[in-house]
Amino acid sequence: MTAMSRGLAAMETALAALACLALAAIMLIVVVDVAMRYALSMPLGWSYDVIGLYLMVAVFFLMLPDTLHNHGHVAIDLFQGTLPRRLRHVGLALGYAGGTVVMALIGSEAWGRFNAAFDGQERIAAIVPWLTWPAYLIVMVGTALLTLRLAYRAAGHGFSSLSGHDLVEMPPPPETARPEGEDAL
Template sequence: MERRSNAAETVGISRALASLEVALMAVSAVAMAAIMLVVTLDATLRYIISSPLTWSYDLIGLYLMVAVFFLALPDTLNHHGHIAVDIFQRLIPLRLRHLLLGTGYALSTWVMVLIVWGAGQRLKTAFLQDERIAALVPWPTWIAYLLVVVGSSVLVMRCLLRVYGHFASAIIGREVVDMPPPPTEAGVEEI
C-alpha cells in the first residue's frame, strides 16, 4: 500500500513539474520568436534606412538567448530530448542500468545545484548593486541571472525525480521511471 502511495505521489509531482516545464518552454518559445523579430527588424532598418537598432544585440545576448536556453532545459530533459548514448543501454541488466542512470543523474543534479547556487549569488549581488551593462541602453544584469536560476532550479527538480525513480527501479527490479524510447522508436532509421 505504501509503495502505491509513493508512486502516486511521484506521478503527481512529475505532472505538476511537467506543467511548470511546459510554461517555461512557452516563455522560451516566445523569447525565440522575439529574437527572430528583433533581428529581422534590425536588418530591415539597417539596410533600408541605414539606422539599425543599437540595442538589439545586447537584448538578445543578455536576456533572450539565456531565456531560450535555460528555460527549455527542464522540458527537454522531461521528454528525453538531450543527447544520450543509449546504443548499449538495453544490453545492461535492468538493476545495473538503473543504478548507473541514478548515479549519473545524481552527479548531474550536483552540477546543476552548483550552477543554481552560483547564479543565485550573482543574482543577489547584481540586484542589490543594481548592476547594468555598459552600453547605450544600460540593461540590468540581474534579470539574466534570474532566468538561469529559474530554469536550472526546475531542472534540478526533474533530475531529483529521475534520481529517485532510477534508484527505486534498481532496488525493486522493475522500471518505475520513464525511460527514453529505443533509438528505432525515436525516428532513427536502422542501418
C-alpha cells in the first residue's frame, strides 16, 4: 500500500469511527426517547430531528469511504475471473473514474448548499431550530474523501493497465463457498 493510500486509509478509519459514534448516539437517543415516552409520558421532542438531520447523514456519508476502501460495496463480478488482467484494470479504471465524477458533483453541490446554509444561518422549522449547515458539512467531508479514494483507484488501475503490474489492489474474488451452520440450506 502506498503512502497516499495509507494516508487515505487513516482518514477513512477516523471517519468510520465517527460514523460508529453517530450510530451509537442514535441507539442511545432512541432508547432514552422510548423510555421517557412510555415511562414518563415525556418524549424527547428533538430526537427525530437530530437523528434525521445529523446522525443518519453522518452514519451514511462518513462510512462510505471506508466501505469502498475495504471493497464492501456491491460489485457485479460475473465475468471477473474470465477477463484478462489488463482488461479488468481498464474496466475498473473507467468505473472508478465515473464514480469520481459523480461523487465530485455531489460534493460540489454539498459545498454550495453548505455555503448558502452557513451564510444564511438556515435552520429547520421544528421545536428546536437546528442549524442545517453541519449536515452539509458532513456530506462534504464524506464525499470529498470518497472522491479522493475513487480518484486514487482510477489512476492506479489506469496505470496498472498500462504497466501490466498491479499498482493498486484488485477487488477480492467473490465468495462462492456454501454457508455452514444453522443458516445453511
